[in-house]
Amino acid sequence: MPSSTASGRWFDGRSAAPHDVTLRLGDRLEITGPGVHRDWNLDDLRAREAQAPLLRLGIAGDPGQVEVVDATFAAILAIRCPDLRKRADTAGGTWRLVVGSLAAGVAILLAVALGLPVAAGLLAPLVPDGVEARLGAAVEGQVLDLMGDPPACADPAGRAVLDRLVARLVSGRGLPSDLAVTVRRHNTANALTLPGARVVVLSELIAKARSADEFAGVLAHELGHVALRDPTRALIQASGTSFLLSLVLGDLTGSTVIVALGQAALSAGYSRDAERAADAYSVATMQAAGGDAAALATMLERIAKDDAETDPDFLRTHPFTRERAATIRAQAGAAASGRRILSEAEWAQLRRICPGAPDKPAPKLRPGRGRRV
Amino acid sequence: MPRTGEIAFDPRLRGLTGLAVVGFLLSLVTFGIYRFWYMTDLRRFFWSRTVVDGSPAEYTGTGRELFLGFLVALALLIVIYVGLFGLAITVPALAPYSAILSFVLLFLVGQFAIYRGRRYRAMRTLWRGIRLGQDGSGLVYAARAALWWTLTLATLGLAYPFMRASLERYRIGHTRVGTSRMASDARGRSLVGPWLLFYAVAFGPVLAVLLALLAANDFTLPTDLILPKPGGKAGDLILNPAYRGSRVATLAIALGVTAGCCLPLALLLVPLYRAREAKVFMNAASLNAASLGPVRLVSTLRARQFYWPYLVYALSLLGFVAVVGLIALLAGLAARAAGGNGFAWAAALGGGLLYLGGALAFAVLHVRIVQARLWAAVATTTDIADADGLNRILAATHGPGSGLNEGLADALDVGGALQIGF
Numbered sequence: 068m069p070s071s072t073a074s075g076r077w078f079d080g081r082s083a084a085p086h087d088v089t090l091r092l093g094d095r096l097e098i099t100g101p102g103v104h105r106d107w108n109l110d111d112l113r114a115r116e117a118q119a120p121l122l123r124l125g126i127a128g129d130p131g132q133v134e135v136v137d138a139t140f141a142a143i144l145a146i147r148c149p150d151l152r153k154r155a156d157t158a159g160g161t162w163r164l165v166v167g168s169l170a171a172g173v174a175i176l177l178a179v180a181l182g183l184p185v186a187a188g189l190l191a192p193l194v195p196d197g198v199e200a201r202l203g204a205a206v207e208g209q210v211l212d213l214m215g216d217p218p219a220c221a222d223p224a225g226r227a228v229l230d231r232l233v234a235r236l237v238s239g240r241g242l243p244s245d246l247a248v249t250v251r252r253h254n255t256a257n258a259l260t261l262p263g264a265r266v267v268v269l270s271e272l273i274a275k276a277r278s279a280d281e282f283a284g285v286l287a288h289e290l291g292h293v294a295l296r297d298p299t300r301a302l303i304q305a306s307g308t309s310f311l312l313s314l315v316l317g318d319l320t321g322s323t324v325i326v327a328l329g330q331a332a333l334s335a336g337y338s339r340d341a342e343r344a345a346d347a348y349s350v351a352t353m354q355a356a357g358g359d360a361a362a363l364a365t366m367l368e369r370i371a372k373d374d375a376e377t378d379p380d381f382l383r384t385h386p387f388t389r390e391r392a393a394t395i396r397a398q399a400g401a402a403a404s405g406r407r408i409l410s411e412a413e414w415a416q417l418r419r420i421c422p423g424a425p426d427k428p429a430p431k432l433r434p435g436r437g438r439r440v
Numbered sequence: 441m442p443r444t445g446e447i448a449f450d451p452r453l454r455g456l457t458g459l460a461v462v463g464f465l466l467s468l469v470t471f472g473i474y475r476f477w478y479m480t481d482l483r484r485f486f487w488s489r490t491v492v493d494g495s496p497a498e499y500t501g502t503g504r505e506l507f508l509g510f511l512v513a514l515a516l517l518i519v520i521y522v523g524l525f526g527l528a529i530t531v532p533a534l535a536p537y538s539a540i541l542s543f544v545l546l547f548l549v550g551q552f553a554i555y556r557g558r559r560y561r562a563m564r565t566l567w568r569g570i571r572l573g574q575d576g577s578g579l580v581y582a583a584r585a586a587l588w589w590t591l592t593l594a595t596l597g598l599a600y601p602f603m604r605a606s607l608e609r610y611r612i613g614h615t616r617v618g619t620s621r622m623a624s625d626a627r628g629r630s631l632v633g634p635w636l637l638f639y640a641v642a643f644g645p646v647l648a649v650l651l652a653l654l655a656a657n658d659f660t661l662p663t664d665l666i667l668p669k670p671g672g673k674a675g676d677l678i679l680n681p682a683y684r685g686s687r688v689a690t691l692a693i694a695l696g697v698t699a700g701c702c703l704p705l706a707l708l709l710v711p712l713y714r715a716r717e718a719k720v721f722m723n724a725a726s727l728n729a730a731s732l733g734p735v736r737l738v739s740t741l742r743a744r745q746f747y748w749p750y751l752v753y754a755l756s757l758l759g760f761v762a763v764v765g766l767i768a769l770l771a772g773l774a775a776r777a778a779g780g781n782g783f784a785w786a787a788a789l790g791g792g793l794l795y796l797g798g799a800l801a802f803a804v805l806h807v808r809i810v811q812a813r814l815w816a817a818v819a820t821t822t823d824i825a826d827a828d829g830l831n832r833i834l835a836a837t838h839g840p841g842s843g844l845n846e847g848l849a850d851a852l853d854v855g856g857a858l859q860i861g862f
Contacts, residue, residue: 078495080569083618083833085494116488117496118450130835132569134495161466164477168470201529 073140077103080130090135092144096124098133105131112144114151175311183307184338191300199299200245203263206302210261217251220270225250225420228413232279235356235408236287242294248286252421256370258285260292262299270421275373276366279409279417283356284349284363291348297341339387346391350398358408360399364392444738445493445827449819453812456485460804476510477503482807483561490819492567493827501564509560513553520545547589551582555611562615570835576614584610601635601717602628608721617727618835623734626724634709634716642706645698653691665692715746715817722822727829735829741821749813753805760801764793 071092076085077100088100096112098105111126117134122141125132135141145151194202211217233248243264253269260266266289276282292298337345346363353360371388409417463478480503487499524545528538555578562574588603605628612624654661665688667680683689722739729735772786824830 076494078568081835082831083568083570084831085568115498116484118489118491121491121496123496123498130569161477164474165466165470168473171473172471198529205528 071140071143073135073137075133075135075137077131077133079103080132088133090133090140092140092147096144103131105129109148110150112148112151113153114144179308179311183304183311187300187304187307190303191296194299196243196245200263202299202302203261203265206261206263206298207265207267210259210267211251214251214253217253217269220250220252220421222420222422224416225418228409228417229420231413232283232286232409232417236283236290236352239355240290240294240352242290246290246293250420256373258289260289260298262302264293266290266293273418273420275369277369278359278362278407279414280353280359280362280407281366282417283358283408284353284360285366287349287352287356288345288363290352291345292337292341294348295341295344297337297345300341301337342391343394346395347398350395353408354399356408357406359404359406361396361404364395364399367395368392442826443828445824445830447493447819447822447824448491449816450489450491451816451820453489453808456812457804457808459485460807461800464800464803473507474503476506479503479506486812486815487565490815493824493830495568498566499561499564500566501560505560517549520549544586548582548586551585552578555581558611567617568833570618570833572618573616573836574611574614575616576610581607581610597639599628601631604628604717605631605720608724612721612725616836618833620727620729620833622725622727624721624724624726626721630720631713631717634713638706638709638713641709642702645702646695649691649695649698653688653695656687656691662688662692665689711746711750712743715741715743718746718818719821722818727833729829729832733826733829735827736825738823738825739818739821740823741817745817745821746814749810749817752813753809756805756809757802760797760805761794764790764797767793 073090073092075088075090075098077088077098078085086100086103088098088103091097091099095109096105096107098107107124107126107129112124113126115123115125115132117123120136120138120141122135122137122144123132124135124144229248229250233246237246246264246266248266248268250268250270250273254271255269256271256275258266258268258272266286268286268289272285273282276285349363350360353363367388459478459481463474463481466474467478480499480501483499483501487497490497521542524538524542527534527541534541555576559574559578562572565572585603585607588599588606592599592603605626608626609624612622612626615622662683665680665683667678683692719739719741722737722741726734726736768786768790771789772783775781775785
């Protein structure tokens, strides 16, 4: 085999001083110079990354390396050493990496879609009452902030009727003792249930209700969410989702977990199962309290109809509303429609709980679909 | 006469575009996980093409190390987030301050991460087989950065160049090349000039017009100049009609226009300041090789070398948009000739191309033009006075160190793939 020679600079790895050497390429690579003698196997030889025509050669385990600037020598060496440019760190790893990270991404998405609801359901009952109460206070502050701080409605006579109504609905139901139902002036027909047994009724809901039973049905539905701990569960699920998705998207800068609590409470709806369970709870509660359990269905349909006019997005969930209404009516039975939970006089007082409402054009709320009463 | 060594950087950048395109696309399909390997490839490219006194630098970090470091950092961040959350819940009095608290904490962690990331890059850098290193403490660095930032905020930014110089002295002073330690005598006052230029451009004309306005109004503030718009929404303002046509009104409008122009204009000074800073820092850096006196760096960097990459980048992006627009226009005309809805076709094609190609073009051109040219500008304008002193550098016995140092910086998004100067 013909041999090829070149001159280069040897660095021994102990000092930065260069040593002039001669490289002789035969069956092996011989490097010789004053005080330097190496005889390297061509199979072990590796070129470290450098801009051609500079070539940087070394072998594993030897701290020394040699620099050669000789295009012809480099070309011959490339033919003789098949593994010259082989890299230890990425050998065949790119595809494995792509497949692996895709699998990891899909796994995380599956965990978000399937695992989190289960985990949240298991975790929610474990949250201590004290923590949940504080959480509720924090979330309520943020939610009210997002809604533009709607003023509380506290007309004494109306408030007294509401308190009596709540007392009737919760009697013997084992709800948390710190249950707090407040009414706030807002032009969205909705009621929110927040962690820590906090129910916020918006005044437009009372305005839209045509009977006390319709309103009471919605209230009992929200109490169902309280009893089933849905707000805490939704909060855990929403926080977990935003965290896991930020993992997938590679953006962990946002302290999303903390900041987005209020947003999550507003936007994240409950699952359909949770809504059905709250509906069933409402029917049972209204029956026990002696009200018209089917009125909730009427109220749901009316809100859905109004929403469909302003919010095309809502149409998609319309079949679900119809299905819910039918289920509620079936559960309530035919005898339900004759009952009245409040006298007309009491209902009239309750309707006046927000004096002068509604007058303030507050920003229109767009709660999640499931969140709707 | 000591021999002057030079730092060279190959300006042809052969292979970089392919690297960037593949790296960007793979990062896209792997939910960003490939970015650690992409970053590693970029560093290997830039390091190996930076030739110091004839010998190229070598980057020996791996994507796997960066990824593992990221995972460890993630675990740490989860603990921090959960801790902050728990604190806000258990101590309700702190809840209103939790945003500030988390900002301060994450700032400190971020500075710590920047220092540790630099340590990782130093430990993975070799030159002539000699490993670089960085000692010092990330905690000390974070504390210094926090104090300096507080001072900078308190002095309305005037302390900024002094902060930059102080932190640079700490970083460089704890950088080692083999057994030799680097040193920096960077002084903040050498940067005060270009720094004050920001104030002059941003606030000078505004101040001048404001003074003229006051002079025109007999040195009393015309408090009734701006009135709420009658019948308008809250926040709607109009100029008081009583002043219409007066010099005061003209000057008030001029004041608004000046403020609107000068602040963006001041942003154009950023490359100037950065170039001056890089030059000052380079000239201040030296390496104490053995006992024979320091090897100094000499920089001849010009500000225009920092402006040029940004200009080319901006023009490239404009060119990209123009080409997409042209393609959309031609497609629209062709569709119209064929009897279709030309506008819809043009909009769909143009929008699609802009969206799909835009991200790729932005990313690749940024690496190719901005990062590479800035890097080249700093490298090629730097010379080594007394290059023979470099031959006295001896390897240290320390190993490559932990590979987990840089993950935190990535998780917090404070570490760029390539940091000029290192």
